[in-house]
Amino acid sequence: MTFLIQQTLIYAVPLMIVALAGVFAERSGIINLALEGIMIFGAFAGVLFVNLTQQAGVFDAAKANDNYLALQGFMLLAMLVAAILGALFSLLLSFASVNLKADQTIGGTALNLMAPALVLFFIRIVANQNTLQMYTGDAASWFMIKKSMFGYGRNDDMGFFGSTFIDKTYLATYICIILFVVLSILLYKTRFGLRLRSCGENPQAADSLGINVYKMRYAGTTISGALAGMGGFVYALTTANCASTGEVAGFGFLALAVMIFGNWKPLNIAGAALLFGLFKCIAASYTSIDINGDGVFLLAQLGISPHIYRMLPYLVTLVVLAFTSKKSRAPKAEGIPYDKGKR
Amino acid sequence: MKEKLSILWGKDGTKSVLASLISIVIGMAVGALIVVLVGLLNPSMGLGTMWEGVRLVFGGLFSTGRDAAGQLTFGFNPTNIGNMLFRATPLILTGLSVAVAYKTGLFNIGAPGQYLMGTAATLILALSIPTETVPAPLVWVIAFAGGSLAGAVWGCIPGLVKAFLNINEVLACIMTNWIAANLVTWMFDRGSLFENLQNTVENTKTAYIYKTSFNGVETSKMGLDLIFPNSQVNGGILIAIVIAILMYILMNKTTLGYELKACGANRHAARYAGISDKRNIVLSMAIAGALSGAAASLYYLAGNTEFFWSTYQSLPATGFNGIPVALLAVCNPIGVIFTGCFMSMLDIVGLQLTNLTAYNEYITDVIISIIVYLSAFSLVIKLAISGSHRKHRKAAEPAPVSTAPPDGGDGTPEKGGEQA
Numbered sequence: 001m002t003f004l005i006q007q008t009l010i011y012a013v014p015l016m017i018v019a020l021a022g023v024f025a026e027r028s029g030i031i032n033l034a035l036e037g038i039m040i041f042g043a044f045a046g047v048l049f050v051n052l053t054q055q056a057g058v059f060d061a062a063k064a065n066d067n068y069l070a071l072q073g074f075m076l077l078a079m080l081v082a083a084i085l086g087a088l089f090s091l092l093l094s095f096a097s098v099n100l101k102a103d104q105t106i107g108g109t110a111l112n113l114m115a116p117a118l119v120l121f122f123i124r125i126v127a128n129q130n131t132l133q134m135y136t137g138d139a140a141s142w143f144m145i146k147k148s149m150f151g152y153g154r155n156d157d158m159g160f161f162g163s164t165f166i167d168k169t170y171l172a173t174y175i176c177i178i179l180f181v182v183l184s185i186l187l188y189k190t191r192f193g194l195r196l197r198s199c200g201e202n203p204q205a206a207d208s209l210g211i212n213v214y215k216m217r218y219a220g221t222t223i224s225g226a227l228a229g230m231g232g233f234v235y236a237l238t239t240a241n242c243a244s245t246g247e248v249a250g251f252g253f254l255a256l257a258v259m260i261f262g263n264w265k266p267l268n269i270a271g272a273a274l275l276f277g278l279f280k281c282i283a284a285s286y287t288s289i290d291i292n293g294d295g296v297f298l299l300a301q302l303g304i305s306p307h308i309y310r311m312l313p314y315l316v317t318l319v320v321l322a323f324t325s326k327k328s329r330a331p332k333a334e335g336i337p338y339d340k341g342k343r
Numbered sequence: 344m345k346e347k348l349s350i351l352w353g354k355d356g357t358k359s360v361l362a363s364l365i366s367i368v369i370g371m372a373v374g375a376l377i378v379v380l381v382g383l384l385n386p387s388m389g390l391g392t393m394w395e396g397v398r399l400v401f402g403g404l405f406s407t408g409r410d411a412a413g414q415l416t417f418g419f420n421p422t423n424i425g426n427m428l429f430r431a432t433p434l435i436l437t438g439l440s441v442a443v444a445y446k447t448g449l450f451n452i453g454a455p456g457q458y459l460m461g462t463a464a465t466l467i468l469a470l471s472i473p474t475e476t477v478p479a480p481l482v483w484v485i486a487f488a489g490g491s492l493a494g495a496v497w498g499c500i501p502g503l504v505k506a507f508l509n510i511n512e513v514l515a516c517i518m519t520n521w522i523a524a525n526l527v528t529w530m531f532d533r534g535s536l537f538e539n540l541q542n543t544v545e546n547t548k549t550a551y552i553y554k555t556s557f558n559g560v561e562t563s564k565m566g567l568d569l570i571f572p573n574s575q576v577n578g579g580i581l582i583a584i585v586i587a588i589l590m591y592i593l594m595n596k597t598t599l600g601y602e603l604k605a606c607g608a609n610r611h612a613a614r615y616a617g618i619s620d621k622r623n624i625v626l627s628m629a630i631a632g633a634l635s636g637a638a639a640s641l642y643y644l645a646g647n648t649e650f651f652w653s654t655y656q657s658l659p660a661t662g663f664n665g666i667p668v669a670l671l672a673v674c675n676p677i678g679v680i681f682t683g684c685f686m687s688m689l690d691i692v693g694l695q696l697t698n699l700t701a702y703n704e705y706i707t708d709v710i711i712s713i714i715v716y717l718s719a720f721s722l723v724i725k726l727a728i729s730g731s732h733r734k735h736r737k738a739a740e741p742a743p744v745s746t747a748p749p750d751g752g753d754g755t756p757e758k759g760g761e762q763a
Binding site for chain 2: 033092096100102103105106107109110111113114116117118120121124125247249250253256257260305307308310311314315317318321322325326
């Protein structure tokens with residue numbers, strides 16, 4: 001059970017935060033199809049930062065002395081770098097769709113094509129192979145929270161809560177959850193959030209009340225880019241051992257599906273993300289899931305082809321969308337370039 | 344009036360060609376710029392490599408390797424051009440696939456999945472039907488038809504859920520892509536139905552399927568190998584061109600094409616005019632899927648191409664590259680022939696860069712993505728042109744628009760023509 005919860009969280013949290021990224025863009029009126037590309041770019045930026053900092057030996061002393069606080073700070077810095085570069089990358093989309101009134105679907109597709117191409121081009125030049133990894137060590141030894149940090153011995157039991165939510169987890173996961181809550185409040189309970197949402201529903205009315213629609217759309221897309229970039233790095237850190245390979249296995253698109261399934265509302269999105277996280281977790285590690293802890297690996301013993309488990313997240317998405325999309329209500333003005341003269 | 348219109352139409356065509364050319368030039372210039380920047384920042388490369396990289400970005404198609412002194416040489420290289428035509432074959436067809444769907448207002452990002460399903464069906468048919476009893480050309484035709492059909496079925500799915508359940512086709516396409524990727528891997532995996540098609544003769548290669556030439560099935564060269572010796576080119580390119588022309592006729596000269604475009608222009612208006620929008624959405628996606636499937640068939644029936652069956656982690660780039668091919672051609676089926684060749688030329692450039700310099704082929708993907716990014720505006724520019732043109736007409740003759748349904752009927756094909 002502990003394993004199942006931890007693994008589900010590992011997959012659900014990047015989905016959740018990237019889906020929220022989608023919400024910020026779409027609520028301001030921009031379809032952000034580029035989530036996938038921005039995730040790839042953010043993951044690359046974060047991993048490159050980790051790699052270069054390790055090469056420079058900045059945190060070697062902290063690692064040698066087991067100074068966990070410094071190492072967690074290092075990880076937070078990497079997340080910040082990924083977020084900043086993700087935001088910068090997303091400016092390409094906002095510039096095209098706000099200033100040039102371009103087709104947002106094509107703009108997003110262009111970014112989705114551009115990110116892996118750029119990333120692989122640079123990875124090949126930097127690392128001379130198709131993967132960029134950490135310079136030394138692995139993600140677990142550098143960034144994972146372990147019970148030894150809290151003075152527990154190797155054989156000590158932390159209890160169910162401790163061993164599930166503290167031991168062998170990443171701080172990044174919890175930072176993302178906190179950010180998710182804070183930003184949801186920002187979107188619904190502040191003046192800024194209300195203005196942002198109004199630009200996605202009726203930009204003309206918003207403009208007539210003195211809100212700068214262009215600025216709000218830039219803000220929405222930039223927040224979106226920052227969150228997606230960070231989500232990409234968190235995904236690479238927690239599931240891919242802090243390596244960048246120029247792809248995130250369709251997570252950005254899955255996040256889009258989560259967003260639509262969650263009806264553009266944060267609480268629903270959190271639930272949807274957990275559901276998809278569960279299926280992703282089953283697909284990735286069905287052989288080692290021991291549901292009730294009796295040493296029987298039920299899913300592996302069912303004798304179902306692993307390909308079915310791998311297909312499951314996508315099949316479930318399609319089926320769930322089939323049931324929910326009739327009711328779904330997208331922001332009214334999304335995808336329509338704002339034209340001041342139009343009524 | 345009619346003359347005026349035809350002049351405008353011609354002007355519009357020239358404008359789209361110009362817009363595409365500008366996108367290409369800017370894209371390649373940015374690609375060259377990145378090559379220069381990397382060369383400047385990377386001390387191990389030096390200025391010589393940088394200059395070679397830039398020259399290859401623009402003239403890689405005519406590269407003939409290095410001479411004895413280690414200098415790059417350029418000239419007419421029939422092998423490169425033949426290979427370019429061979430690689431253009433599937434790109435033209437996936438480009439057509441995206442273009443046809445786009446005309447119906449659908450963004451077919453599902454071409455990779457349709458391509459994969461086409462691949463699987465083609466290979467299974469071409470390799471399992473014994474050529475001792477059935478003549479090889481007939482097997483070829485069956486495999487080609489089967490591949491197209493499989494693609495059509497796979498394309499139908501996003502069409503159906505879009506038409507009847509209102510699911511965004513982009514999302515449905517992406518999901519079907521990944522489902523196809525897993526499904527195809529499953530079909531050929533150990534212990535599965537078609538395990539026996541795994542290539543066990545050339546045991547240096549794992550996870551590959553037999554070439555279709557093992558069963559004696561391959562596309563006829565149609566004499567093209569005499570013009571372009573030592574290259575992979577075959578009759579597939581001619582078939583692709585014929586299909587492109589057929590699609591042009593279908594979209595611009597038939598009732599079906601008119602209905603599809605009407606749905607693309609305004610789904611609700613089309614329904615109001617008595618066109619079944621749901622049927623047309625499904626049909627358009629089926630045609631698009633069939634084209635992607637045909638792309639896969641022509642590529643793998645060449646007899647000298649191999650399929651890596653363990654595809655569940657990545658989707659075929661040929662499918663995605665149909666998007667830039669179509670957008671660059673402004674979704675004109677005839678234009679797709681040329682942009683398909685251009686994209687495959689970039690492919691060759693990438694190969695030359697990897698083989699001859701320290702740079703790698705991904706720079707060409709960067710160039711492609713920049714071109715797509717620019718084409719996002721070029722569509723808008725064209726929209727602005729047609730918008731001002733329409734306003735102009737309204738101002739010139741304040742004829743009552745509301746009186747005449749035939750006038751409205753006149754208006755729509757014009758619009759379709761402008762977009763073409």
